Amino acid sequence: MHDRFEDIDYWKAIILYGLNAATYKIALGKTLLELTKHNNESLEWSTLAKAYLDNYINRLSANPLPQQSNPSRRTVMERITTQLRLGTITYEEALGMVEREAFNDVIPRFHTIGVNKLMGAEKFYHFDHGKKLYLHDSLFRIHESSSGELYKELDARWSLLEGAFQMGHDNWDLANDIREIYIKKGTERTNITGNIPFLNGYQGNVCFYCGEQMAPSDIHVDHVLPRQVVMHDEIWNLVLSHSLCNLHKEDFLVGKHYLEKLIDRNENIMGSNHPWKHKISASLGATKVARAKSTYYHYENVRQVLGNRYWENSPTYNRATDPFYKKLITQLNNKP
Incomplete structure (x- = not known):
């Protein structure tokens, strides 16, 4: 097999x-x-x-x-x-x-x-x-x-293990308005390029949006759900992409096929027993079903804020040929 x-x-x-x-x-x-x-x-x-x-x-x-x-x-x-x-x-x-x-x-x-x-x-x-x-x-x-x-x-x-071993839990207050929820939970924009090596392995070393290999000089960290709404840099919403794919996506809402891929990528992290999975669990839920439900909940919240301004996909993207889904780590952690 x-x-x-x-x-x-x-x-x-x-x-x-x-x-x-x-x-x-x-x-x-x-x-x-x-x-x-x-x-x-x-x-x-x-x-x-x-x-x-x-x-x-x-x-x-x-x-x-x-x-x-x-x-x-x-x-x-x-x-x-x-x-x-x-x-x-x-x-x-x-x-x-x-x-x-x-x-x-x-x-x-x-x-x-x-x-x-x-x-x-x-x-x-x-x-x-x-x-x-x-x-x-x-x-x-x-x-x-x-x-x-x-x-x-x-x-x-x-580095991430060392940091996780001394990492405390975040405590967030919620608000009633959708936009206020993300503002209250948000942080100041920080340098997130340090996440590139960490994310790359779980993503399968290809661009999240087009599925093609990325040159080290052309890797961007992108928020799948636009940061202007969610106002945070949590790992569950960060992916790697080519600069051109990132530029084309801008702050539009992605099609649901990319949300499904984000859910699968997060399950790769959850399956790794990396200490950061506890941050994802705390943010999205303790089970695979709960995390998927929470991710769709955030997606619908962002859609209410942005409206139906979709960016469907990179012109060359085809899920059937996406190397991400052929990787051992993806198949291990995304079984039905």
Whole structure:
């Protein structure tokens, strides 16, 4: 069944749909990509430990943020890097601790997609615990074709996990008038371009409106429901598009086929167990049915404000050929 998916689909599913109570899987993904560039088919455990430790040292040296969801605990890597920073252990001692303590869970569980241990099993490596990691051709292929994109996604996800681990819940007051609801719930317009790597993976790396690939220099973050009405930058309403598609859409109301796609994209995020899914759940509802209903509710509210000023779609868009719907992550999270 899954033979039709590409290596990069499995990688993105593994990274985007990890349970991620901590940052271990993200750090290991980045470490694997970094070590793959040396073209060695096997890695000594000590080599893996050094690259893994260096990633955490670089990550936590300037502005250390929490690396797991439980505020009363610290991860193994936080404890090791803290001791190293305080001078209570040497770098060599830290390496030994990483080799012994840091990989017991993440190495065996890296390939798990959500809670499914079989779908991606040994796709990118197999290992002899405590001794060697053996890299597979699939890892070399995605590094050669897409390493820049994957590095950006890993960095973005690491940052978003850290932020989510210390993120508080928003409290909003509602008003009676439709426009006032969105104004009261709204925020000042902020720079939302930092969401690009995060959104790209869940969107399938194509323009939301035309379904074509986007060049890194031509990616815009767009509000599906116009910001002039909703007055917020919540993630559930943000998508990526070409500048031209964004320009053509302007602040018109999209056709309902795009609203359906927005609902499906949000279910991709919900299926990932990323901490930001709780923000979507808080805004739209705890179940798939409730979230769809809420999204249509917002859509109808915006229609009342803007009237029937529709932008149906990009001239080249065809849902039947849209790569978004062919991606492993979309098919996993949007089953009937």
